[in-house]
Amino acid sequence: MAYTIKKATEIADKIFEVWIDAPHVAHNACAGQFVVIRTDESGERIPLTISATDGDLVRIVFMAVGKTTTQLSDLVSGDTIQDIAGPLGQPSEVKRWGRCVVIGGGVGIACLPILARELKAIGNEVIGIIGARNETLLLLEDELSAACDELVICTDDGSKGFHGFPADILKQKLEEKTIDAVWIIGPAIMMKITSIATLPKKVKTFVSLNPIMVDGTGMCGSCRVTIGGETKFACVDGPEFDAHLVDWDGLMQRQRIYPEQERQSLELYHEHKCRCGEKHE
Amino acid sequence: MSISADVVKSMNNRPAEERILDFLEVEQGLSEESAVLEALRCMGCPRPRCKSGCPVNIDIPAFINEIAQNNFRNAARLLKKENMLPAICGRVCPQENQCEGLCILGIKSKPVRIGALERFVADWERENGVETPDVAPSTGKNVAVVGSGPAGITAASELARAGHSVTIFESLHKAGGVMSYGIPEFRLPKEIVNAEIDQVLSLGVDLKLNHIVGRSITSEELLAYDAVFIGTGAGLPYFMGIEGENLNGVYSANEFLTRVNLMHANVFPEYDTPVIQGSSVAVVGGGNVAMDSARVAKRMGAKVYLIYRRREEDLPAREAEAANAIEEGIEFICCANPTKILGGPAVSGIECVRMNMCELDESGRPCPVPVEGEEGKFTLNVDVVIEAIGQGPNPLLASLIPGLKRGKKGNIIVDENGRTSIHHVFAGGDIATGAATVIEAMGTAKKAAQSINEMLK
Numbered sequence: 001m002a003y004t005i006k007k008a009t010e011i012a013d014k015i016f017e018v019w020i021d022a023p024h025v026a027h028n029a030c031a032g033q034f035v036v037i038r039t040d041e042s043g044e045r046i047p048l049t050i051s052a053t054d055g056d057l058v059r060i061v062f063m064a065v066g067k068t069t070t071q072l073s074d075l076v077s078g079d080t081i082q083d084i085a086g087p088l089g090q091p092s093e094v095k096r097w098g099r100c101v102v103i104g105g106g107v108g109i110a111c112l113p114i115l116a117r118e119l120k121a122i123g124n125e126v127i128g129i130i131g132a133r134n135e136t137l138l139l140l141e142d143e144l145s146a147a148c149d150e151l152v153i154c155t156d157d158g159s160k161g162f163h164g165f166p167a168d169i170l171k172q173k174l175e176e177k178t179i180d181a182v183w184i185i186g187p188a189i190m191m192k193i194t195s196i197a198t199l200p201k202k203v204k205t206f207v208s209l210n211p212i213m214v215d216g217t218g219m220c221g222s223c224r225v226t227i228g229g230e231t232k233f234a235c236v237d238g239p240e241f242d243a244h245l246v247d248w249d250g251l252m253q254r255q256r257i258y259p260e261q262e263r264q265s266l267e268l269y270h271e272h273k274c275r276c277g278e279k280h281e
Numbered sequence: 282m283s284i285s286a287d288v289v290k291s292m293n294n295r296p297a298e299e300r301i302l303d304f305l306e307v308e309q310g311l312s313e314e315s316a317v318l319e320a321l322r323c324m325g326c327p328r329p330r331c332k333s334g335c336p337v338n339i340d341i342p343a344f345i346n347e348i349a350q351n352n353f354r355n356a357a358r359l360l361k362k363e364n365m366l367p368a369i370c371g372r373v374c375p376q377e378n379q380c381e382g383l384c385i386l387g388i389k390s391k392p393v394r395i396g397a398l399e400r401f402v403a404d405w406e407r408e409n410g411v412e413t414p415d416v417a418p419s420t421g422k423n424v425a426v427v428g429s430g431p432a433g434i435t436a437a438s439e440l441a442r443a444g445h446s447v448t449i450f451e452s453l454h455k456a457g458g459v460m461s462y463g464i465p466e467f468r469l470p471k472e473i474v475n476a477e478i479d480q481v482l483s484l485g486v487d488l489k490l491n492h493i494v495g496r497s498i499t500s501e502e503l504l505a506y507d508a509v510f511i512g513t514g515a516g517l518p519y520f521m522g523i524e525g526e527n528l529n530g531v532y533s534a535n536e537f538l539t540r541v542n543l544m545h546a547n548v549f550p551e552y553d554t555p556v557i558q559g560s561s562v563a564v565v566g567g568g569n570v571a572m573d574s575a576r577v578a579k580r581m582g583a584k585v586y587l588i589y590r591r592r593e594e595d596l597p598a599r600e601a602e603a604a605n606a607i608e609e610g611i612e613f614i615c616c617a618n619p620t621k622i623l624g625g626p627a628v629s630g631i632e633c634v635r636m637n638m639c640e641l642d643e644s645g646r647p648c649p650v651p652v653e654g655e656e657g658k659f660t661l662n663v664d665v666v667i668e669a670i671g672q673g674p675n676p677l678l679a680s681l682i683p684g685l686k687r688g689k690k691g692n693i694i695v696d697e698n699g700r701t702s703i704h705h706v707f708a709g710g711d712i713a714t715g716a717a718t719v720i721e722a723m724g725t726a727k728k729a730a731q732s733i734n735e736m737l738k
């Protein structure tokens with residue numbers, strides 16, 4: 001079985017949006033869930049968040065960082081991938097919270113549209129905050145300003161919007177009004193630092209953890225994370241957890257198990273691409 | 282050494298020094314002549330004891346008699362009437378506790394090698410043209426089977442042969458369950474697993490991979506089928522809960538075996554999935570899963586220790602597997618238990634404590650008690666630790682179906698017909714029994730499928 005790519009676009013620097021025809025995933029997908037993808041027979045299984053759905057189509061948004069994501073970024077409309085399994089993981093805790101803040105950092109911004117829309121659909125007020133290193137790495141601004149009641153854009157270098165970090169805006173919002181729930185999705189270090197802001201007022205804060213996974217169905221334990229001193233499997237118990245209970249150092253350590261192999265894999269892929277005479281940036 | 286070299290001699294194995302260099306099959310099959318000779322040893326007992334040891338009720342004397350008559354085609358037909366996975370069972374059934382364990386000849390000398398004969402017939406048929414069994418006319422009923430391990434595959438074949446329209450949902454990208462991701466190639470070649478599964482699919486069964494039931498298919502969608510069989514297995518790995526367990530280089534046996542067997546990490550970078558190539562590996566546990574993990578690590582070039590908390594004679598693994606592991610140079614450290622994994626961020630060693638054997642516990646084995654003080658402690662320098670201390674029932678689906686009764690450990694509760702607390706939902710295999718064997722999974726699945734066939738009449 002192969003699954004067809006219906007649309008593939010580079011939407012920011014090295015960040016790609018790909019729509020895949022996968023009705024079995026699209027029909028029952030909720031915010032907070034992810035898919036596991038395998039590009040071809042010799043490929044690795046990698047998890048990617050479900051960023052949106054439309055009929056039979058599922059959208060993934062990813063940054064080309066290693067072998068698999070680079071290979072995915074080279075696919076064009078009409079190409080196929082070998083496998084897409086999902087939706088996996090627990091859906092986000094979407095209920096009537098009142099006022100919610102959803103924060104995306106870097107490619108983590110991609111996880112927000114589906115979440116913001118679901119929260120808003122049942123009557124929450126949704127404030128979006130998105131941040132990236134610079135303007136070229138921002139994504140989905142229009143879509144998010146439509147999905148949120150308010151959207152604040154930040155860049156680390158000030159090239160667009162607020163000059164600073166989402167954490168700064170979050171602190172400001174927490175001063176100004178009551179916030180009932182916060183989602184922070186992005187690189188581990190960004191989630192760790194940003195979630196400190198909600199500690200003093202004990203605002204319920206969710207983060208989406210991204211440890212290395214294999215099956216994504218609770219069978220291998222590769223994705224184990226420590227939450228409030230307990231071992232949890234991110235793929236079935238999460239990926240969203242209470243930010244204030246996460247063992248961040250443990251997570252970040254387990255994200256870096258295979259640096260050497262990842263480098264080797266990517267190098268080999270580039271070499272192979274050159275030999276096959278494809279374009280090579 | 283308490284594990285006898287005899288067990289190994291009675292098998293037709295490739296030499297250890299050769300086989301540890303590859304992943305090819307260790308045990309070689311019988312030749313036609315030796316199969317016929319072995320078949321002639323069977324006395325064709327009128328009330329065969331062997332048969333009561335076979336969970337799928339193969340008519341053992343009858344199929345063996347066909348081999349003795351050189352009629353391999355008939356032997357295959359007889360086998361497949363009861364068992365659609367004979368090449369697999371012939372290889373991985375713990376025959377010493379099943380059919381062969383009860384064979385009357387075993388009382389005075391050696392039992393008939395039923396497993397080896399079964400394997401011979403199945404391999405013969407695969408090479409000489411496979412016959413697809415008859416399928417009853419369509420009943421118009423739709424049955425969903427969840428999971429494509431031995432339980433799901435067996436249920437699907439029984440149900441399809443009865444004329445129902447059967448759909449198997451499997452969450453992974455490959456069918457077979459533990460037969461594909463767990464049991465290594467050198468004991469059960471994947472080519473054989475694929476071929477036997479394909480035979481079941483050729484009965485008209487629809488296999489949907491990458492479908493997680495409970496997620497891709499909601500429980501309401503599932504319950505809308507005329508009947509449901511759940512065979513989701515015991516895939517949840519347990520961890521010891523000791524310090525250092527989350528260091529880089531600590532694997533559950535499931536993860537290590539999945540990376541190698543299913544994802545081919547042993548030939549990285551040809552395949553993209555990596556695994557840490559330990560130079561020195563500690564496997565914790567004493568069952569078949571531990572033996573498989575140790576033997577895989579060995580084939581990837583490591584020095585391998587197997588740490589087991591009781592005595593060698595208490596090892597829960599099949600004697601033949603333990604003997605194979607020893608022959609392949611795995612160092613067994615019995616009466617020892619890990620207390621801490623050392624290193625950071627990568628594993629650098631494992632600290633253990635020696636165990637004294639005290640009074641018998643409820644399993645009838647001596648209870649291991651740690652030796653107090655410094656004299657009981659020792660450390661091994663290893664860079665990979667594989668924990669093979671057991672698996673629990675896969676909790677995902679069972680927890681998503683409202684009204685489905687589960688036991689304390691999370692297993693689905695079934696009656697003697699395989700029926701769950703929901704009238705048209707049945708279950709079998711490891712999800713119902715707890716981690717068991719391929720043939721027991723098949724036996725319970727067959728029973729459940731027969732109950733479904735009864736119900737749908």
Ligand SMILES: Cc1cc2nc3c(=O)[nH]c(=O)nc-3n(C[C@H](O)[C@H](O)[C@H](O)COP(=O)(O)OP(=O)(O)OC[C@H]3O[C@@H](n4cnc5c(N)ncnc54)[C@H](O)[C@@H]3O)c2cc1C
Nearest residue numbers: 046047048049062063066067068069210211212213255262
């Ligand atoms: C639940 C979940 C959702 C995710 N959603 C997204 C998303 O929407 N967009 C996105 O760009 N990224 C997402 N990621 C991260 C993404 O899975 C990794 O970036 C991807 O696997 C990298 O693969 P690669 O071969 O391109 O890179 P590699 O060179 O193999 O790895 C680069 C880095 O990615 C991580 N990684 C590698 N393999 C895996 C793996 N099998 N599982 C998880 N992480 C791995 C490692 O930390 C590694 O350092 C998500 C991760 C998780 C766990």
Ligand SMILES: Cc1cc2nc3c(=O)[nH]c(=O)nc-3n(C[C@H](O)[C@H](O)[C@H](O)COP(=O)(O)OP(=O)(O)OC[C@H]3O[C@@H](n4cnc5c(N)ncnc54)[C@H](O)[C@@H]3O)c2cc1C
Nearest residue numbers: 428430431432452458459494513514710711717718719722
């Ligand atoms: C390493 C190892 C070695 C073993 N060696 C032997 C041996 O030599 N001999 C022997 O007899 N037994 C052996 N066993 C035990 C034997 O493999 C199991 O008892 C048997 O596979 C159980 O079969 P099952 O069909 O119940 O489950 P499984 O084989 O576990 O299959 C369950 C399947 O269901 C799928 N699944 C789970 N949840 C869902 C869901 N929600 N939706 C869709 N699909 C789902 C899983 O992906 C899996 O493919 C071994 C086990 C292991 C782990």
Ligand code: SF4
Nearest residue numbers: 335370374379380396
């Ligand atoms: S299926 Fe297993 S138990 Fe039954 S006869 Fe064959 S080897 Fe023996």
Ligand code: SF4
Nearest residue numbers: 323324326331384385
């Ligand atoms: S018990 Fe042994 S001798 Fe008797 S029929 Fe069975 S295999 Fe043959």
Ligand code: FES
Nearest residue numbers: 216218220221235
């Ligand atoms: S990825 Fe295997 S258990 Fe979570």
